[in-house]
Amino acid sequence: xxxxxxxxxxxxxxxxxxxxxxxxxxxxxxxxxxxxxxxxxxxxxxxxxxxxxxxxxxxxxxxxxxxxxxxxxxxxxxxxxxxxxxxxxxxxxxxxxxxxxxxxxxxxxxxxxxxxxxxxxxxxxxxxxxxxxxxxxxxxxxxxxxxxxxxxxxxxxxxxxxxxxxxxxxxxxxxxxxxxxxxxxxxxxxxxxxxxxxxxxxxxxxxxxxxxxxxxxxxxxxxxxxxxxxxxxxxxxxxxxxxxxxxxxxxxxxxx
Amino acid sequence: xxxxxxxxxxxxxxxxxxxxxxxxxxxxxxxxxxxxxxxxxxxxxxxxxxxxxxxxxxxxxxxxxxxxxxxxxxxxxxxxxxxxxxxxxxxxxxxxxxxxxxxxxxxxxxxxxx
Numbered sequence: 001x002x003x004x005x006x007x008x009x010x011x012x013x014x015x016x017x018x019x020x021x022x023x024x025x026x027x028x029x030x031x032x033x034x035x036x037x038x039x040x041x042x043x044x045x046x047x048x049x050x051x052x053x054x055x056x057x058x059x060x061x062x063x064x065x066x067x068x069x070x071x072x073x074x075x076x077x078x079x080x081x082x083x084x085x086x087x088x089x090x091x092x093x094x095x096x097x098x099x100x101x102x103x104x105x106x107x108x109x110x111x112x113x114x115x116x117x118x119x120x121x122x123x124x125x126x127x128x129x130x131x132x133x134x135x136x137x138x139x140x141x142x143x144x145x146x147x148x149x150x151x152x153x154x155x156x157x158x159x160x161x162x163x164x165x166x167x168x169x170x171x172x173x174x175x176x177x178x179x180x181x182x183x184x185x186x187x188x189x190x191x192x193x194x195x196x197x198x199x200x201x202x203x204x205x206x207x208x209x210x211x212x213x214x215x216x217x218x219x220x221x222x223x224x225x226x227x228x229x230x231x232x233x234x235x236x237x238x239x240x241x242x243x244x245x246x247x248x249x250x251x252x253x254x255x256x
Numbered sequence: 257x258x259x260x261x262x263x264x265x266x267x268x269x270x271x272x273x274x275x276x277x278x279x280x281x282x283x284x285x286x287x288x289x290x291x292x293x294x295x296x297x298x299x300x301x302x303x304x305x306x307x308x309x310x311x312x313x314x315x316x317x318x319x320x321x322x323x324x325x326x327x328x329x330x331x332x333x334x335x336x337x338x339x340x341x342x343x344x345x346x347x348x349x350x351x352x353x354x355x356x357x358x359x360x361x362x363x364x365x366x367x368x369x370x
Contacts, residue, residue, distance in 0.1 A: 022311075025311065026307065029335060030303060030307075032283070032285075032334055033285050033307075051302075059305055060307070062304065063304060063308035063309060064311075
């Protein structure tokens with residue numbers, strides 16, 4: 001499409017208050033219409049004859065909304081939708097403060113329904129929000145000591161995507177990572193990548209699982225693989241590793 | 257065109273469109289041209305007026321549309337409109353109403369002032 005026509009159509013649509021389906025209908029028809037008119041005249045002449053895009057949009061609305069009640073109804077609907085977004089917002093901040101932070105801060109209900117809206121931030125010892133930052137944080141995006149969220153970052157992070165000291169999630173990245181896909185010093189998951197990796201697919205210095213790639217490998221077989229066997233393999237690679245770490249890894253290795 | 261003229265035109269545009277489509281299938285641009293030429297410029301429609309009326313007629317099932325790619329050279333397909341049986345019946349009803357309307361208006365307008 002000629003850029004002049006495209007820009008003209010865009011300007012008409014920008015100035016048009018109508019349902020998206022109606023806008024698409026108009027865009028398609030006007031495009032075909034201009035194309036027909038251009039068989040006889042130049043693009044410039046056609047667009048000039050059609051007039052200011054704002055006026056074209058106004059004419060469309062004038063005819064579409066011949067019944068003014070329809071316009072009023074539409075505006076009321078829009079207002080109610082907006083009001084619903086406002087009403088969804090909830091904020092609570094406790095008076096008790098620790099280290100300058102509220103003990104509890106809840107701030108939820110950002111923009112949605114196609115309305116622009118800022119995500120709500122919560123900061124507190126216990127923080128719950130669209131974005132939450134706190135010792136204990138819960139949110140779509142959460143950062144903190146213990147964090148839980150779609151995306152979480154923390155000493156202990158749990159979420160769809162978790163990043164932290166101990167990370168548990170669909171995608172977990174951490175010193176100790178447990179998840180569908182786990183990446184970490186000790187990684188346990190469907191697919192695990194790490195110094196010690198345990199999983200369906202394990203790739204690491206020590207790799208234990210069904211499919212293994214590594215320097216020290218062990219194919220896991222339920223019923224026959226023993227705790228001692230797993231522990232011994234890890235200690236061969238890392239003689240100074242703590243007992244509790246070996247115990248945890250062994251627990252997950254054999255709890256398939 | 258003054259506001260009174262606009263309103264009068266709006267009142268009859270649907271019947272004129274149905275009439276033209278009862279003769280042959282037409283696309284939007286053609287409808288604008290035909291209305292303009294046949295009425296000697298009285299019904300010079302703007303796009304913003306014509307298309308919403310077409311949508312209304314289409315949504316009421318009085319007309320239907322179809323796209324046709326007439327030649328490879330023409331990148332954009334054409335949207336034709338055709339009248340439906342319901343549209344033909346509506347046209348007949350509208351014609352009767354319009355006749356009665358015009359007769360009534362004439363009888364008032366032609367009345368002699370004493």
